[in-house]
Amino acid sequence: MSTGSTPHIVVVGGGFAGMSVLKALRTTRARITLVDRHAYSTFQPLLYQVATATLNPGDITYFLRSVRTRRPQVRFVNGTVTAMDHDARTVTLASGRELSYDYLVIATGVTANYFGIEGAAEHAMPLYTRNQAIALRDAIFTRLEQVASAGQSGDLRVVVVGGGATGVETAGALAELRNTDMPVTYPELDASRTHITLVEMMPAVLGPFRDDIQAYAKHALERRGVDLRLGTAVKQVRPDGVVVGDKEEELIPAGVIIWASGVRPHDVVAQWGLPQGRGHRISVDDHLQVQGLDRVWAVGDVAVENGDRALPQLAQPAMQTGRYVGSLLAAKIDGGADVGRFSYRDLGTMATIGRTAAVAQIPHLPSVTGLPAWLVWMAVHLSQLLGNRNRIASMINLGAKYLFWGGNHNAIVGETRHRVRVPEE
Known part of the structure; x- marks a missing residue:
């Protein structure tokens, strides 16, 4: 035809x-x-920055119909x-x-892969789309407001399932939110009773990275007060937490459960x-x-x-x-030259743990960690965003957070009401 x-x-x-x-x-x-x-393209590596109230959703989304600006032969169908x-x-x-x-x-x-774990799809919140990032952000701040209004009678915990880049970056950002912002913005809450727990079934975080990078990431998370549960498998997800363990099962109570454990x-x-x-x-x-x-x-x-x-x-x-x-x-x-077979060129992999803490693994070069890796991470991510408006907006919002560290506690939040589940996308 x-x-x-x-x-x-x-x-x-x-x-x-x-x-x-x-x-x-x-x-x-x-x-x-x-x-x-969707009518937009999403820059997924920065979704966790939306979920943790640093970036606006519009900072990392690009209107797909605008591709016609330079490509008039393109039509878009939603x-x-x-x-x-x-x-x-x-x-x-x-x-x-x-x-x-x-x-x-x-x-x-x-999309998110729940690996058939009971209750994961119903009670955990994935982080792979714009809507999911917004829903997660609103769930976190709804929970904070609920506890602050009612008075803190027990511990508050967010559990992140998955120790890959998404899980590590999200856990690190949440820990910094607790450590730096909450003492000012939520004086009603005891930060020492607010916990960020990362659960990973493998014995290390950032599994695809080199051993020295894994060790750096583990230390950086622990330094920020993240409770690491490595070598720990999730058996069930419940509305009130996650059940872990093989021979002896244990419930880790949680007000919010974030699923960052794989895709399909x-x-x-x-x-x-x-x-x-x-x-x-x-x-x-x-x-x-x-x-x-x-x-x-x-x-x-x-x-x-x-x-x-x-x-x-x-x-x-x-x-x-x-x-x-x-x-x-x-x-x-x-018409043109034969492009030959596809050959992938590994340019390296990066992840950030928090302000001035990141890792970069580049083939044939030594591992890069700390501030140098963080600066490279910032530059690469800002340059890869689609559209100059998004680059400028993200640079301003990230700059306001990281350059004025400790002096700017403004969060980009949405609605704070009862938690609403977002259908899988």
Whole structure:
């Protein structure tokens, strides 16, 4: 099936990978339709800064329709893909609308993985979307206001499940909120009875990092008063806390439970007629083409090469795979040199624990920790935000927090009322 003399590319997903596809296609003659269930793209590495009241949600979101500013060949469709027909080359949306394509790129990203743990989906709060970050922020401040108004009669605890970058960064930011801001803004509360607990089933935090970096992160968290429960598996999540332990189970009471323990593709991907490999990610070949489908590619977190070789589910692999497929399609449609097979270039990984404390692991270089890593982390994250307005707004808000440390206790908050669950996205 052909959609006309001008080829039509449909890109499903407006995250790091999908936006990188568009960037690589900026001069193509093809028509492009970008489909996303949201009207915005989210800079996920800074979601925890929204959840901990440092950044506005708008600081890390980018209006997807504004891509037409420099790419007039792009059209945006706000919708959720429910079905694909790869013989007819069509994509069907929840609204019933059908889009025909000549080339299809799937860049839908991932969602929280609860690993079948009882009660996790019902009682824990994930941190992978803008709405989830806002809901978490409001839940934290609602709980603080409730305890402050009623009088503190017991301990207040936030439990973070997962010792990867998201869990470490969130726990560190919450500890600094307790240590630096609460003594001023919540004099009714006893900071010594407000606990941040991080639960990780592995024996160390930041598992993919080098041993010296793991040790630095552990020390930095402990120095901020984070209660680390390493080598501890979560067995159940209840409304009042998490149950941990193997032979002897223990309830860790909690007013707020944050889930940062892994990701998986959205369930709907299984309904799209695509081969799935490790972790239910879409199986692609060494050109990131979906196995068995000659005009379909998958990029970013949702894809796994040859059904087994999985890239890290991080921003850099997503951007690199997106740029590669965009360049491949540009060469195919507009003429150009063969781009060859995809090759991932590891540029390094970073995480921050708090003000002036961060880690950076760069291949073939010594580990970088502390203030130097924190400055690099700030520069990289600000530069990668989409849009100058977002860069400036984030720089101002982060600067107000970190440069005027101890003298600025203003938090970016929303509603403080009864906790409302946000459906999984």
